[in-house]
Amino acid sequence: MKLATLRDGTPDGTLLVVSRDLQRAVRADGIASTLQAALDDWERIAPQLEALYALLQAGRVDGSFIVDPAHLAAPLPRAFGWIDSSVYLNHMELA
Numbered sequence: 001m002k003l004a005t006l007r008d009g010t011p012d013g014t015l016l017v018v019s020r021d022l023q024r025a026v027r028a029d030g031i032a033s034t035l036q037a038a039l040d041d042w043e044r045i046a047p048q049l050e051a052l053y054a055l056l057q058a059g060r061v062d063g064s065f066i067v068d069p070a071h072l073a074a075p076l077p078r079a080f081g082w083i084d085s086s087v088y089l090n091h092m093e094l095a
Contacts, residue, residue, distance in 0.1 A: 002020065003016065004067070004072050005034070005076070006071060012034040015037070023067060025067045026056050027063060035075055036078070
């Protein structure tokens, strides 16, 4: 299963399920509005996303469209976390 985030003007974008060949996608907002929402409830959401992916692969899903990579965002545009680069001497001096 392949997932992506579509830029839609919101901070977190819209979750997409993408075909194996990366050519087509379908919005998954009926299942989870964002990838973060899907991850937060993965055990319940993953089977639904897998089912949508199977329908997309079979060409049996309404609303699919051609993927334009220019309209995609980072998968988790606002991931919760903080990365510390202070192990590098220059960054330690700046910190």
